[in-house]
């Protein structure tokens with residue numbers, strides 16, 4: 001929609017859109033910091049029930065780690081203007097992102113079917129909400145990647161503007177790192 | 191550091207970095223403006239600012255009207271007003287305000303004034319209006335996100351308004367929405383649909399503030415014109431910057447709290463609920479292990495920064511207006527920035543002073559006492575600097591200046607009572623009494639409104655190319671200042687006597703019915719003060735169309751960049767190139783000169799600030 005053009009003297013500085021993204025990430029971090037600290041406070045209350053994560057979440061961890069790798073190489077390919085490779089890698093990343101969501105869903109199902117529902121006040125209720133919100137952020141990333149994917153095909157591809165690619169890939173790495181944090185958090189703090 | 195932002199471009203244009211000097215004739219890049227793109231879905235920061243302002247004014251009238259209604263009840267608990275039944279129907283059966291409705295009024299008054307008026311209406315207006323103009327940018331870093339920010343606010347407004355019309359009435363658990371009242375539909379009428387709409391509206395509101403805040407921060411840090419270093423930006427910009435930082439880091443935590451609350455309401459979880467017997471259904475609830483204090487932590491982690499989100503923009507504008515109208519440099523520019531910074535940091539570390547009597551561990555409480563009282567230091571620095579700026583100034587008593595001086599007076603009065611409340615031992619007595627009501631209305635409510643008014647009177651000529659009427663402005667100022675003190679000062683005594691807040695009728699309560707006359711007096715003054723605000727609203731809209739025209743581009747002889755634009759600037763702000771900045775904004779009365787605009791190079795003999 002809107003684009004900011006910058007002259008030479010500003011090129012050394014970060015692009016405002018990239019900068020906005022970083023501040024936005026700070027905001028998302030605060031949201032999850034709020035939720036995980038609520039978890040820690042809540043842990044001391046009576047009738048707390050700890051939750052064990054099913055194996056599926058280990059698989060989804062592997063998938064999202066892999067997708068970080070593919071988005072990283074996609075960015076490198078774009079930089080080299082190797083558009084064919086870029087398109088392929090973006091498609092793979094989108095696929096891995098969707099796979100991640102599916103795996104999360106499977107993990108939720110396993111917990112749910114083992115009788116862990118929303119009523120109660122233990123770890124699993126937090127897990128549903130926190131992982132669910134994380135999943136929404138991943139979905140946002142998938143949409144961003146899809147937009148770039150479509151752009152990469154429909155444009156007459158004279159556009160070598162790095163900014164959107166970098167914004168999307170930074171965001172993707174972020175949701176990956178956020179997942180690692182949440183995963184380790186739920187592993188360690190019971 | 192300079193930038194030439196091209197505001198609109200054809201959808202498939204190629205972005206090329208580098209040579210874009212032709213950007214100065216930028217208007218030819220514009221597509222045709224239609225009514226819709228100019229006034230409704232505008233991406234011009236100045237128009238968005240006006241949208242925030244006018245929406246804020248409408249909300250202020252509604253929110254103010256709520257307070258008139260409940261003051262009527264507090265002042266005349268034994269009388270009935272048949273007209274109320276005609277207007278409000280079942281909410282005022284027999285001409286008397288019903289209890290559920292009283293609580294709904296108080297809740298909506300708080301929510302509307304805190305969030306919709308003094309957050310969106312204040313920051314939304316002046317961050318949008320002043321940031322690009324004062325730092326020398328054509329628009330925000332992302333005009334599109336900026337537009338979204340307004341429309342999310344608009345959506346939040348629509349949802350909140352609609353909650354007034356549902357069968358069971360709007361939310362009524364207080365602006366803080368503590369569970370269990372807010373978590374259990376059966377707890378009260380207002381805990382039903384009204385509460386859901388409240389939460390949805392607030393979630394939309396949070397999104398709006400985040401979109402706005404992100405934009406403000408990256409615009410201030412990335413889009414300043416050539417020469418505009420961070421030590422040359424006006425204090426308004428610094429204040430708006432810290433405001434945005436506070437919002438971006440604390441609103442998401444509030445959102446987390448709301449999400450958990452929503453699950454407690456509808457998902458069957460027990461984050462906040464435990465051991466509850468519901469009188470309306472005569473049932474003990476199964477919820478076990480929840481903690482209502484957890485909600486308080488999450489709420490006040492935003493709630494306290496929020497009060498500074500409301501106050502800081504006012505502080506920034508007051509600093510700027512005071513320097514301009516004292517014809518003197520602001521005293522202690524760096525100390526002003528430093529104290530804003532200190533307040534921002536401390537704002538994140540004191541939230542539990544709202545929870546001293548919630549069962550919080552007293553040892554933890556004493557840490558929060560210390561941190562809370564520390565805020566007095568940066569606050570005192572600011573007051574000192576304002577007073578020394580006034581000292582021996584060539585003061586021009588414009589309406590904006592009067593409101594700025596009034597702001598300082600109110601900030602001192604209300605800040606001092608904060609020191610009482612910050613002591614956890616005293617707070618055992620004072621918590622939830624009218625003393626707290628007096629404290630926060632003076633220091634936050636009225637003071638920030640004064641900042642808002644000062645800003646409107648000062649920048650109205652830039653917004654609309656006309657002046658507000660001065661006679662009405664002076665009347666507005668004096669009645670509001672005196673009225674505000676008459677309303678809130680006596681509440682300190684009521685509070686010290688132990689009179690609790692959130693009760694609708696003290697007439698049968700022997701300890702407090704001695705205050706019957708005083709309450710009536712307060713109610714009468716409130717109505718007068720409210721009427722004078724309507725005069726301001728009239729002045730505002732009348733002057734947009736009929737006010738005296740501005741004929742010079744710099745009516746206040748000010749140094750800052752917004753006054754180097756044409757009287758009615760177009761989208762893009764400067765028709766030519768963006769001016770370069772050579773000095774700080776506070777060179778007033780320097781070397782025998784009245785004022786030296788920021789665009790003027792430092793002379794050979796001159797010492798730069």
Ligand code: HEM
Nearest residue numbers: 497501543544562566608609611612621622626630633634
């Ligand atoms: C020296 C400075 C200040 C101190 C030590 C202080 C301390 C306190 C304390 C301890 C309370 C809790 C009282 C209670 O509920 O029992 C309180 C309430 C409050 N303060 Fe302050 N305050 C200060 C300045 C401010 C400022 C500058 C603002 C706003 C701009 C503000 C806004 C509020 C509000 C809105 C509440 C009441 C919230 C509610 O319960 O509804 N305070 N203050």
Ligand SMILES: [Cu+2]
Nearest residue numbers: 494541543544
């Ligand atoms: Cu506070």
